Amino acid sequence: MTEENNAMWHDEPTDxxxxxxxxRFEAASAxxxxxxxxxxxxxxxxxxxxxxxxxxxxxxxxxxxxxxxAALPRGISRHxxxxxxxxxxxxxxxxxxxxxxxxxxxxLRKLARLDVPGVxxxxxxxGRTTPDGKPLNPVLVTRxxxxxxxxxxxxxxxxxKDTLTRLIDAQALLxxxxxxVGFYWGDVSLSNTLFRRDAGAxxxxxxxxxxxxxxxxxxxxxxEYDLEIARVNIAGExxxxxxxxxxxxxxxxxxxxxxxxxxxxxxWTELTAKESFELGERWRVSARIRRLNELGFDVEEYAIKTTxxxxxxxxxxxxxxxxxxxxxLLRLTGLDAxxxxxxxxxxxxxxxxxxxxxxxxxxxxxxxWVSQIFEPxxxxxxxxxxxxxxxxxxxxxxxxxxxxxxxxxDRHVPLAExxxxxxxSVLRHRRDEAAIMLDPDTELLKILExxxxxxxxxxxxx
Numbered sequence: 001m002t003e004e005n006n007a008m009w010h011d012e013p014t015d016x017x018x019x020x021x022x023x024r025f026e027a028a029s030a031x032x033x034x035x036x037x038x039x040x041x042x043x044x045x046x047x048x049x050x051x052x053x054x055x056x057x058x059x060x061x062x063x064x065x066x067x068x069x070a071a072l073p074r075g076i077s078r079h080x081x082x083x084x085x086x087x088x089x090x091x092x093x094x095x096x097x098x099x100x101x102x103x104x105x106x107x108l109r110k111l112a113r114l115d116v117p118g119v120x121x122x123x124x125x126x127g128r129t130t131p132d133g134k135p136l137n138p139v140l141v142t143r144x145x146x147x148x149x150x151x152x153x154x155x156x157x158x159x160x161k162d163t164l165t166r167l168i169d170a171q172a173l174l175x176x177x178x179x180x181v182g183f184y185w186g187d188v189s190l191s192n193t194l195f196r197r198d199a200g201a202x203x204x205x206x207x208x209x210x211x212x213x214x215x216x217x218x219x220x221x222x223x224e225y226d227l228e229i230a231r232v233n234i235a236g237e238x239x240x241x242x243x244x245x246x247x248x249x250x251x252x253x254x255x256x257x258x259x260x261x262x263x264x265x266x267x268w269t270e271l272t273a274k275e276s277f278e279l280g281e282r283w284r285v286s287a288r289i290r291r292l293n294e295l296g297f298d299v300e301e302y303a304i305k306t307t308x309x310x311x312x313x314x315x316x317x318x319x320x321x322x323x324x325x326x327x328x329l330l331r332l333t334g335l336d337a338x339x340x341x342x343x344x345x346x347x348x349x350x351x352x353x354x355x356x357x358x359x360x361x362x363x364x365x366x367x368x369w370v371s372q373i374f375e376p377x378x379x380x381x382x383x384x385x386x387x388x389x390x391x392x393x394x395x396x397x398x399x400x401x402x403x404x405x406x407x408x409x410d411r412h413v414p415l416a417e418x419x420x421x422x423x424x425s426v427l428r429h430r431r432d433e434a435a436i437m438l439d440p441d442t443e444l445l446k447i448l449e450x451x452x453x454x455x456x457x458x459x460x461x462x
Contacts, residue, residue: 044102045123046109051087052141057128060136061095070144083144090144091122098126100210101140107183107209108142114181115323117174118206119145119194145205147390148194151237152246164251165259166201168234172263174204175230176271184222186211189233197393198338227264231257270295293324332366335374337392344396348373373415380419381427388430398422 041057056064061080070083070090080095094101101124108121120143128136154167171193178185185192185206192208215222238253270291277284325342329335337345352373353365360368377398378391389397402418 040127041125042127043123043125044105046121049086049122052123052125055084055086057125057139058130058136060130061093061139086122092119092142092144094140094142095137096140096210098124098138101126101138104140104208104210104212107212107214110214111178111181111183111206111209114183116177116181116183116206117204118209119143142207145194145196147393148196148205150194151190152241154195164247164256167195168256168260169263170195170198170202170204171230171234172260173267174206175226175260175264176267178206179218179223179226179268180271182215182217184213184215184218185209185226186213186229187233188226188230190237191233196338197389198340201340203338203340223268227261230260230264234260267295332363333370333374335370335392341392341396344399345374345392348399377415377419380416381423385423385427388427394427397426401426 041053043052045052055068061082064082064084068084070085082093083090084093105121105124108118111118112120122141122143124138124140126138128138130136151167167190171190174193175185175188187208192206194205194207195202196205235254235257238247238251238256241247242249242251242253275284275288323339325346326337326339329337329342329346332349335345349366349369352369353360353362357365374395377395381394388394398419401422402413402415405413405418405421
């Protein structure tokens with residue numbers, strides 16, 4: 001490899017704050033094409049990944065050969081977006097301007113450090129040219145979120161109205177979490193969000209951050225404007241789905257989109273509002289904290305002030321952080337799950353402890369639960385079905401299936417029997433939700449990849 005192709009560490013000044021040293025790779029050729037020797041590829045990345053150089057950056061993204069691409073559902077986008085294989089993972093590649101790519105890259109890195117659910121930025125690639133020297137647009141590369149789906153994939157099988165409501169609730173929670181850290185999104189929509197199943201609900205992840213900005217705090221006006229953008233965009237997206245026959249004809253797109261307003265304000269109030277109560281009602285401090293924990297948030301600090309007459313107390317959480325159940329499950333078991341999944345698994349773990357040895361140490365009980373419940377369930381799933389659902393979701397559904405079986409048959413159903421029943425009656429009939437759909441259904445792809453010029457009006461899904 002020539003000196004020009006060696007990785008060089010550099011401090012990259014940006015308009016968005018210093019983020020430390022990043023590797024920049026200068027490459028004369030991305031694929032050993034001798035006719036590209038006059039081009040210079042610049043890759044700015046958080047970590048060195050030489051396999052990036054093996055991709056055909058000298059070809060316009062919309063013309064990439066199928067051998068490099070992963071057949072994943074793409075959402076509506078105003079940019080060219082493709083999914084490609086990179087080592088053992090899948091990346092999303094979006095063609096855009098250099099300024100937008102770098103801005104979004106740095107926004108995603110900052111949000112990741114703030115522990116906000118979003119896609120992982122991989123690199124910004126500039127200096128792309130065709131073999132004859134014609135310049136090509138820079139690209140932003142992000143890591144595809146495994147087991148996630150754009151909203152149009154969720155609607156490829158008609159969702160009930162209450163499922164649609166849970167989807168919007170997930171979007172509202174994501175928006176609250178972003179606003180709590182001071183992030184103004186500016187283009188809130190279902191199209192700019194990825195969803196993962198989370199114990200019967202959904203967990204939402206930010207995909208597109210190109211219009212976003214981070215502030216120390218957001219004003220009420222900024223938050224309300226983001227909320228209004230969400231309401232309008234979601235209404236438009238639901239109207240498209242209604243026209244395509246992908247949601248129940250009785251669903252009112254406008255009324256349904258307005259649910260995000262109520263859900264957002266309810267969450268925001270619970271997380272930030274002051275609460276006054278009498279001195280004799282101090283139990284309400286614990287009650288408030290429990291409600292926040294049930295929403296998935298920890299209270300790291302709170303302020304209690306007495307009023308001038310000393311008869312009442314004002315309580316207001318000072319620092320709230322999402323992932324209460326996730327962190328407890330990770331601490332006890334090492335399992336990394338979604339928040340609702342973690343809550344469900346912890347409930348089963350606590351029941352396991354109560355049924356077997358209530359005095360057992362919590363950490364040791366967790367070890368026994370993993371070895372006697374979680375791992376046997378995961379091992380029982382046939383290899384050809386293991387890509388249907390991620391392990392934590394599969395265990396959650398099996399535990400739910402066992403509960404319903406026991407209630408219906410009025411008996412204690414052994415775990416092994418419940419697992420086999422679930423595999424035969426439910427899991428075999430589910431579509432795969434793993435990262436790579438190697439043989440997607442033709443009709444499904446027609447729906448998911450409907451990226452005609454008329455439809456390219458919304459946000460981006462990387």
